[in-house]
Amino acid sequence: MRKDIHLKDLSRKQKEPLLHLEKKDLMPLPYPLEDPDDGPPFAELKEQIREKYECGLDDTCAVSIPKPATKEEEDALVAKFLSGLEKLFTKENNWTFLQPLLLSMEHCAKCQTCSEACHIYEASGKNELYRPTFRSELMRRLYFKHVKKGGLLSAWQHGDIEINWPLVARLIELSYRCNLCRRCAQTCPIGADNGLVAHELRKIFSQEMGIAAKELHDSGSMLQLQVGSSTGMNAVVVKDNIEFIDEDMEEKTGMKVQTPWDVEGAEVLLIHNAGEILAWPENPGAFAVILNAAGIKWTLSSEVAGYDSINYGVWYDDAQFARVAVKHAEAAKKLGVKKIVLGECGHAHKALTVIADRVLTGDLNIPRESSMTLLRDIVMSGRLKLDPGRNDFPVTLHDPCNMVRLMGIVEPQREVIRKICPRFREMTPHGVDNYCCGGGSGFAIMSGNNFPDWRFQVAGRKKLEQILHAFGDCMDPSIPKYLCAPCSNCKGQLRDLLAYYEMWDKHKILYGGLVELIVNAMEDAKPGFIEWEWH
């Protein structure tokens, strides 16, 4: 592996990528993956992909930017990048993050305190390319040179960088090598934020150049705003699916289950990540069982985006983010509900509750609450008869970054688990100091080319280490183990991560949400809600 990558290398015109990852250089894993050769090989990018797309950064390609055909096209793209860079520092275009961005640009001391906090940097074997400050420093030099119009004195003070198309193309990819978990920002003595810098770079590419990962844009926010959900489900299809889930839940629990739709004046508008409905139907099903049993007056909405809480704009595009947030609020306003409750989806929590708090004004500012607090209140109130003995297996909890470090919802989910899971054990570290699952910022749904190999071998490596440590005393496959991840995107990443390393097949580590554990413990439901089958 090449470790001596320098900032100026990003401008280098060469066909081969700057970095080649080798498994032996990655952070070692504990039992049963101590051998660096354990796990699948890192697939090589196909030659036709390398020919067609810009793949000059490392061994993978997340965004698939077509190579410009001519020098003129390259120059036009560079000019567009520079115009986007300038706009990023104007209040008219970027009031949303101008102040935090300016502070991060002008005050990083380059002390590298943040590096050790980054799971990607650590998992890569501390490769310079993935150091959190690497992309920030590039951005900073571009800022002082092209926005502040710095000359020789500025270059002497802040450093210089040559801008050309290879640099811009590599920056596009590099902005998608960060999970935006902001663990680095948490450690910065000055308060600079490298996660924010990656976020703002993605915004230039999307908002000015029209370049974004297709999973986030074309089949993400665009599809959601047009059809109602990034899953492609329209209102008719989603209602059909929920009806099927209700029937399935009745069969599994022996309880009457009916999901209410479009109930005006309901106490709660519940918005799930619609991916749950297709990938993990037992999750929205379990919500229905719990809310009905607890006597909550709740509803789902069939309005566009009202039944899908995802908001991918939060990772790459402020306009798309604001549009989706407005759709969510409009759905709630139309029904006149008392509050919106977000299902088990971390980024949806943060997007609608925290970040959209400064987008939704007037009658769109409808109270938003986490399902974690609602579930905690239901469980602790005694409204459900619960038997912890039904959850007598090792359980550990993954903290979704968006919900915990970025929102401060730490204890409610723990109170529930401590009450109903007698063999609960924490990961180390946990809570606000947690590590990202490796699927954050959209990676969990990005699977083009060989990007999943990077996602599992690098981005998800630290989380895998944590899981293996948490279950270190019970890795025997005769003991079923439950990794609770109350977040759809995290679950998507963890599902793929565990499958990649055969953790279910060889060690019976299953993953799932919080509500499944609650229903599994409900005395009024038939035993065995959690089926211990891979899904």
Next chain:
Amino acid sequence: MSILLYVISYFSLLVFIVACAVRALSYARAPIHLRWELYPVPHEAPHRVGHGGSYYEEPEWWTKSSPRNLLGELKSMGAEILFLKALWEFNRKLWYRSFPFHFGLYILIFAVFLILLCGLISFISPGFMQGSLAAGLQFVFRAAGGGGLALSIWGALGLLQLRLTDSRMKIYTTPGDIFNLLFFIAAFGTLSAGFLLGTGPSTGILAFTRGLLSFDTSFETTGLLAAGLVLTGLLVAYIPLTHMSHFIAKYFTYHNIRWDDAANRRGGRIEVKLAECLAYRPTWSAAHIGADGKKTWADIAASSPARGPKK
């Protein structure tokens, strides 16, 4: 000589104040931004701050008042400002160098205020600096000034050594970064030498301070101390022009970003500020944004995205 020293001192102080004010105002005048806090937030309720919780852990949080835990915030600020807590926790190797450097500066600032006070009093009452109280004050000044300079120089040397030898820092270090540290070492080193080699160090500084306040042109000092004073004056003027003004930035990064969890309430002050921002007219070029320089952010947020060519 004395006039030149006075002019440089006042000029440096003026530049420092103006540059700090300009920088602080430029950040303060930035529009309200979207919330981007990081937990733990120390002004959260005491029962939540320990685990990094927020008011979102409360059911129906918007119906409850959430009093600011001022003590928690002050404790957190104190630990960070005085002892560089984040560095202690996450970068111990750097803390051993950065802490003496910064703490030395704090002590020096205290010494400067002390000598200014003494100078002011002796200017008003010339006999004041003759008694035992004056001797005590001079001792405190000597200890604080000397100790502060020594600590800062030691820290700056350590930081310089790290910047030049640590592979993690080397490729990000610019000539400007090296110059900044050398400037500190040169200015404080010369000032220290002026102190130590002068005939009456504290008297010299006191006399200079008194002269500074009264424009007494009869003041004379050694060339070394004069050089130290000039270099230190220029350093004071230079700091706010660089990223070393992070003492200003930290106020905003902590209070306005990391710890800004203020909820937007209908009809509240945040909503008023947002109304102004939502009326801005962006000019982003990507087709899906639909920005034409006439539509406002509010218009765009309420509109459907245009289908444009995506690359």
